[in-house]
Amino acid sequence: MNVNQITKSFRYTFRTMLHAKLRNFIKRSIWKYFFASFLLAYALKDYVIDTDISLVNATFVIFICVILFGFFLIIISSYVLYRRKRKDNMDITFSENQIEIYWMVKDKKEIKAWNWIKSSEVSNNIYYLNLGGWPKNILMIIYPSPRHIPLPSASR
Structure with a gap:
């Protein structure tokens, strides 16, 4: 990887x-x-x-x-x-050049370009990606992993 x-x-x-x-x-x-x-x-x-x-x-x-x-x-x-x-689960790999989507139930892989993401926003450590190209625009919400949440600073 x-x-x-x-x-x-x-x-x-x-x-x-x-x-x-x-x-x-x-x-x-x-x-x-x-x-x-x-x-x-x-x-x-x-x-x-x-x-x-x-x-x-x-x-x-x-x-x-x-x-x-x-x-x-x-x-x-x-x-x-x-x-x-509820059964359409997927793994998405974000790389520098492309976005790979692996649909688990369909056992199918899609490759998208970065222009597939219409807009992005970060709020309270949650990433919001507004995606285009599907039948309707969809909002993908990426919650941070528990081990990647930044801890508050101890310095005053």
């Missing part, structure tokens, strides 16, 4: 799928839903909403209803995706 390679095993779990879907929802969609809630409250203010309720209150009520419904759909879709993908 080359020194400049990192191999990571991926197992589909309900927790990781839910984490990825919630992160995408909060990062990409929440402001759109808030703006749509405001527009809906403004449009309904004269026809349906009581005049004693302010536009801000109506916006927040509609927004909370939309968010709760969205979270419900995210939980259901994460469970359905987990039931469908």
Whole structure:
């Protein structure tokens, strides 16, 4: 094994799928839903909403209803995706030149270029890779191994 390679095993779990879907929802969609809630409250203010309720209150009520419904759909879709993908485990080897994916169930190896990763982000020692080229964009979450977590500095 080359020194400049990192191999990571991926197992589909309900927790990781839910984490990825919630992160995408909060990062990409929440402001759109808030703006749509405001527009809906403004449009309904004269026809349906009581005049004693302010536009801000109506916006927040509609927004909370939309968010709760969205979270419900995210939980259901994460469970359905987990039931469908739970056996599609893979080992991914990141090297300087390419990314190798070994699908364990299919016993198949794929080689991808680095442009397959559309964007990456590090937050709280967790790596988020936004991948393209699959039927839909997917968010891959790489949790650090317990032995590689940096320890807090003892110096003051």
